Amino acid sequence: MRGTLFRLFPQATDAYPEPELIEVSPLAGTVGPGPSDQRLVVVDAIDKAPYDPPISTPPYRGPVRPPAWPDAHGDFASIPVDTQQFLQAHLYGCVRLTLDVWEKYLGHPVRWLDLVGDERVELTPLVAWANAQSGPGFMEMGRQVNDEGELRLFCLNLDVVAHETGHTVLFAELGTPESGRVTPDFLAFHESVSDLTAMLTSLHFQAVVSHVLTQTNGNLYVLNDSNRIGELSGAQQIRIADNLTRISDVADLRIGPDGEWIDPTGRGRNAHALAQPLTGALFDFLIDLYQDNLVSEGVIGPDLDARGWDRDEVDQAMDALAAAFGTRLESLRGDFRAALLDARDALGRVLGEMLNRVEIEDLTFGRVAGVLLDVAAELVSPYAADMLAENLRWRGIEPEPTHRAAARSLLARAQTYRAGVPFAEQVGRVRALRRVACCLPGRHHESLHAAGLGQIIRAEHRRPA
Template sequence: MPAEQDQLLQATGTRFKLYPQAPVLAAFAEPETVWVSQRPDTIQPGPADDRLYVVEPIDKPRPYEFPYLPPYRGPTRAAVGPGRDGHFDHLEPGDPGFEAAHMYGTVRRVLDIWEAYFGRSIPWHFRDRFERLELIPFVDWDNAQSGYGFIEVGYGEAESGARHPYSLNFDVLAHEFGHSLIFSEVGVPTPATMTAEYRGFQESASDLVALVAVLHFDTVVDRVLRNSNGDLYTLNELNRIGELSETEQIRLACNSLRMSDVADVMTPAEQLSQPELHRLGEPLTGAIFDIFVEVYQELLVDAGLIDAELAALSYGAPEDGAPLASIERRFAAAYRDRHDAFKEVLLRARDYLGALLTNTWMRIPRHLLSFRDVSMALLASDLSLTGGRYRQIIRGSLAWREITLPTMGGRSALFTGRDLASLELGLAVRKSRHLRSLPYRERWRLAMRRERF
């Protein structure tokens, strides 16, 4: 979300207190004031508005599972309302209703951020049946899920045995919202056109929804930069997704997985476990995280904050034997007394990533989705947004992860508007949302030859 839009919310929006990261982390033990787009007089007790609402069940017997769907009709706790001024920041951790307000505030904030990148409202994929998204802040369950018309969360259990409610975990809530976003913008395949890659892509995209969203907290941006001296390839809060303790997280955005390290993408999706599907998406997450960091470092070079040699050394894979101590010293020297300049560049890279992802998601098909489709859409999106300025970064990051890349007439680089038209044509063929209207033989041909496009 551009900074000017974010600043406008502070004049017109409603205040909530949110944890930028799991409150179990000492650096984020206190919630921060955040503004959402809804005006104070438009949010009803729940909290609830015209797009989403919170309901707090009393002893909900089990998570939702088809055909058991919203609305929840069992006994519930009293809906939490705003203060006299119409805001919700009067609620403190431990107060009745704080977790409900935190869940609403987080999901609404993430929705606002991504609608700003899309430049329009995001329609719910379940709108034919439900008008609003139901949010349930607690089910006695060590998991969280986004489904048809709802998001509900339980808790995460650390190795110590401590249970941490996901209703207070920004990353987890943003990830679950990400599933709803992707179902809405990419679409839901049929059972016959569901691929393992679609499921892996869903997990990857949802992690990236959370990563971009958390970069809208100044405290997170400031802490990441100060702890890393501006070198985002060091382990930090930005690339630790779903933290459960100071040393535990659900996944890493900055990972070294390649496609040869995960399940065969030709495996039917229903034969893979949920952990296998999450892992299947990690090479794609890692590739896009690499793209983000490489763009950030190229912008640092453009701004004269680091030199090209340091950027290249920092990107070097571990097996290259890059002199890590030297890299750390050089980044520390470059970052010293220039925090604000590094921060400005990081926010520019964040907004590029948000724009790249939204443009990519609008281009890819829901039916028979492959990671090659995603790579085509990433290249087409960058070509549309920047004229292809970052095409080599995108190609290199995807290739290192062993994600299939398109070629244009045997060329390994994309340069022209003609290339964009060719990519768009291939994606348009792949994106047809009317496969059932095609003759059976044509649908079979597309299914058997989906790698052609």
């Protein structure tokens, strides 16, 4: 049996003029009109105002547009692109794909927080505002005009949809901190992981991986599509994963008693800005893993291995690196692709296991960093953890000891790192060990308070007037 087929645009740039055929996990024939399934339902509301928890929340009971229907094979891949129903199918497909990605990395299904019985997350393709948001039981997309004067619908922007789905997954897996224990770092952590969700999901499109490698000649230190998160055009970006931001650059940001961000510089910075050091460190880690794969597999020689170089050294060698990488890419494209996909999945597994362990009350980046290092050492290698630690410290994020009380799993005890062992073989061993390792107990979720969630949403998005 196969899954359900959708056509999804990988990015909002002209590099991807046609949507790509994507298979999501629900079996063909099980996704109903809307589209809808047991966990998601598209509600194409007419003239609906954005939700504002706890003042307004689902379900929506007003007028709606006709829903998208599956074809005779149970798929949604034949809906014309220029129809309202394509917007509905595209939004559902992007959310479902992102869920599939997260569930692969978490190792278990995502269970919505505070939804009971047959309640589902309500997906709205278009509301009249220049933003997108997720909250308890809903996700809704707006629209925005980019610098070229082009109207962009966020429901057609995988990065934006995946980012909001990332927030929803985080709420489901972590809940919210107790009242009074929501920190600026927690809000920024939400933004960082959601940005990384968008990046990792986009790297599940064949067209994106192929274009990224071609665009960079396989040298991912060059700015490329994988790190343009929430792209609105070829030049304008909402955020960039490959950034140079350090904690010292955003240390003056704080949250007022009303939950609004206070930026002494007057530039309107908020959780998105504070997230950049953590996002940048983890993007750098992705590139280090990719480089490690290339060297371990003999795809590139040690002379082309830029790990450990500072950014000035990389910049100075960029032309030479581009030429050398391009020559290798021509004959070894499949190996470059495999190296990138392995790095993608290694980072994803590290993030997934981190969510199983991190404590969110009074959260700090240092605490997150400590958990990330533990997980990287166990699931990838101690050497990988050292690379990650270097990236975090360069950003000004000092990892805190985790002091885990629980005994290490069989996986952690058995995992060893040997220099020169191919990355793919290491991953195979990890997977084999995980099959016989005892699972950690599930996280206990406290009830989600709508008022607390409303604070998170308002802190993330400045409401339109």
